[in-house]
Amino acid sequence: MTLKISLGADHGGYELKQLLHKWLNSKSLTVKDFGTNIQESVDYPVYAHLVAKSIQNNQCDFGILICGSGQGMAITANKYNKIRAALCWEKTIAALARLHNNANILVLPGRFISTDKAIEIVEVFLSTKFEGGRHQKRVDMILQNIQSSATILKNGLFIRNHTLKRYKQLLRNSKLIRKRSSLN
Numbered sequence: 001m002t003l004k005i006s007l008g009a010d011h012g013g014y015e016l017k018q019l020l021h022k023w024l025n026s027k028s029l030t031v032k033d034f035g036t037n038i039q040e041s042v043d044y045p046v047y048a049h050l051v052a053k054s055i056q057n058n059q060c061d062f063g064i065l066i067c068g069s070g071q072g073m074a075i076t077a078n079k080y081n082k083i084r085a086a087l088c089w090e091k092t093i094a095a096l097a098r099l100h101n102n103a104n105i106l107v108l109p110g111r112f113i114s115t116d117k118a119i120e121i122v123e124v125f126l127s128t129k130f131e132g133g134r135h136q137k138r139v140d141m142i143l144q145n146i147q148s149s150a151t152i153l154k155n156g157l158f159i160r161n162h163t164l165k166r167y168k169q170l171l172r173n174s175k176l177i178r179k180r181s182s183l184n
Contacts, residue, residue, distance in 0.1 A: 003126065006060040008034040008047030010073075013066025013110035015039075016118055020064065023119055029126075032060055048076035052083050055104050062126060063105035070109035077105050084142065089113055091124045098128035100135045 005024055009017035014036055024031045034050040036042045044067045051063040063085075065073035070087040077085035085105035086097030089112060097103035106125045108118055130136075 002028060002030050003062065004030045004032065004060040005126075006032045006034060006051045006054040006063040007065075008036075008051040008063070008073075009066040009110065010036055010042050010044035010047060010068075011039055012044075012068030013073075013108065016108065016110045016113075016115060017064075017066050019115050020066075020118060020122060023122075044072045045076045048073045051105065052077040052080040052085070056080050056082050061104075064108065064122065065105060066108045066110045068109065068111045070107040070112075074107040077107070081143070084139070088121050088125065089117075091120050094121045094125040095128045098125055099131045100138075102130040102135070102139050 007017055007021055007024070017033075017036075021031055021033055032054060034047055034054070036047060048065055051060075051065055054060045055063050063077070065077060065085065067073045070089075074085045074087040077083050083105060084097075084101050084103045085107050086094070086101060086103035087107040087109065088094040088097055089109055094106060097106070103125070106122065108121065113121070
């Protein structure tokens with residue numbers, strides 16, 4: 001089965017994206033290029049959203065995002081459920097992102113790495129398998145936190161409301177005690 005890779009970049013990653021697209025095609029991988037296809041300034045969240053949705057909806061196996069620093073792309077992509085976007089500037093970081101975090105989107109800092117280094121990082125990212133085991137529990141906890149945030153919020157409000165009710169009851173009781181003691 002051929003891997004399907006979604007690719008996206010802003011103007012800061014345009015040139016590197018073009019080179020990686022050619023390289024990925026030379027490896028007989030299926031590439032869905034979401035752009036940008038121009039060098040003029042564009043808004044990186046547009047491309048991060050498109051790539052993240054393609055992974056989230058199982059249209060592609062992995063994504064690669066590139067912008068100047070990589071930070072904006074990673075922040076945007078990680079807003080999506082089931083997305084684990086990892087900003088990688090070294091092969092070791094890419095390997096660990098796959099081994100320990102089961103990252104499914106590689107984010108590259110286009111202005112800070114060479115083309116050769118980017119290709120090495122992509123090779124490592126795509127060829128490294130998730131280790132599972134103790135790391136699966138941690139990956140599950142990422143999703144669990146998202147799913148349970150409504151419950152946590154609801155429980156937090158309940159505790160605060162309960163505490164507030166208890167405080168008001170204590171206040172009323174103390175006023176009653178003072179009132180009774182002043183009558184005697």
